[in-house]
Amino acid sequence: MCGIVGVVAKTPVNQLLYDGLLVLQHRGQDAAGIVTGEGLVFHMHKGQGLVRDVFRTRNMRSLLGNAGIGHVRYPTAGSASSLAESQPFYVNSPFGIVLAHNGNLTNDKQLKSEMYRTDLRHINTNSDSEALLNVLAHELSRRVQGPRLTPEIVFDAVTAVHQRVRGAYAVVAMIAGFGMVAFRDPHGIRPLALGTHETPEGTEYLVASESVVVDTMGFKLERDVAPGEAIYVTFEGEFHNRQCHPDAKLAPCIFEHVYFARPDSVIDGISVHEARLNMGERLADKVRSMVPALDIDVVIPIPDTSRDSALQLANVLGLPYREGFIKNRYIGRTFIMPGQASRKKSVRQKLNPIAVEFRGKNVLLVDDSIVRGTTSQQIVQMVRDCGARKVYLASAAPPVKFPHVYGIDMPTRAELIATGRTDADIAEEIGADAVIYQELDALKAACTDASGGRIVEFETSCFDGNYITGDITDAYLDELEAKRLSPLSNKFKDPDGDARLLDMNIGVAEQNLI
Structure with missing residues (x-):
């Protein structure tokens, strides 16, 4: 499980993103990252550890811009100790895109093969989130002609993502020079809330994994992003949305209510x-x-x-x-700590x-x-x-x-x-x-x-073995378990253990935007 947040505002968002990630810290303690957008330039800082340890004053000062996305990571795929798999991820074409993802893709192996053999794109880590970013980037590339991006292009690309991707995903992304994109898988397995804030300069928009971020940041909870829906907010504050999947049907993960979500959150209209x-x-x-x-x-x-x-x-x-x-509130949640040894050690x-x-x-x-x-x-x-x-x-x-x-x-x-x-x-x-x-x-x-009787179907596979996406076989589970138990699953681990932070200013070439 991870936590994501994205904001398009009228004033600098670095502090707002930091505070939002603190509220979502219970969803992931392995790594944290923020990317802000300033014109055609992205500013990124991410690292391993808790939010309060990853970000210092000097880091916050470098995160310039009135829009941005953030992520707290709890590893479910890839390596728990790899800085390279901290999010958000970045790809430079088209335009420059950064993406943060909560969930887990069930066909990431197939996607990575397609990326290499057909789309001619390079995936540098074991993370399914990087694969998801490249699928989105590729589908945008196929539709873009020149330095223009319209809501229709964005929504058509997300529709194509839904056609190619399987599993659970709530996503927030930024496209350099244009705006923020957020979307949710067709079953709404992972949560994503939408909030607004009215200012004299216009409406500000926020999306986050839980409504508690919307509340504590002073925004008004409008609704949840619908299963299969995509939202596109330009950096000027223009809001667009479209249903991008023809057969979307809400079946949220019931384990959010059992364990993961904060009790003061409301998910899909359900008070936790x-x-x-x-x-x-x-x-x-x-x-x-x-x-x-x-x-x-x-x-x-x-x-x-x-x-x-x-x-x-x-x-x-x-x-x-x-x-x-x-x-002891200074000890991490044992359930989301990687490795059985640390789990046993931490209980007392x-x-x-x-x-x-x-x-x-x-x-x-x-x-x-x-x-x-x-x-x-x-x-x-x-x-x-x-x-x-x-x-x-x-x-x-x-x-x-x-x-x-x-x-x-x-x-x-x-x-x-x-x-x-x-x-x-x-x-x-x-x-x-x-x-x-x-x-x-x-x-x-x-x-x-x-x-209130509105939601009658939930994702309950861990209790009954019924996987709602319909693509999970015994062979898939066997392979997943073998990968988890294999030391090769940590092949991106830093052997020295001292490269813990990544700070980047990602420049995008000046373009004559039409």
């Missing part, structure tokens, strides 16, 4: 906070059926994402709700139990989901070490049994604790007295109700 409250209410019904005597003294969330669900569950069951863990550093809340009690822990089980196992052991009599673990999501190929880092079946195990097996594996999972239909209903 409300969806999680609904998850807790439905999970309470499952707990009641599995623990009929309610042999539970206290409900305790595993912070932070599960708090809403745990609170509502406790209210429905009439049980005390307590905060039993203190979270990240969470520390308040022993008095557990001692002598039957405890129901509530988590948003159970993916690999390593974190759950360590947390259950912590609780037992504090003197708990019984430890139950409830998950607001169903068992994760299948790889997620649309932008979430859980691609190997061997890493998923629910694959090939019963609930009882999982409880034994993590040391709990019982594990209680949400039903998939209940999870869908929780999100559908939060949408």
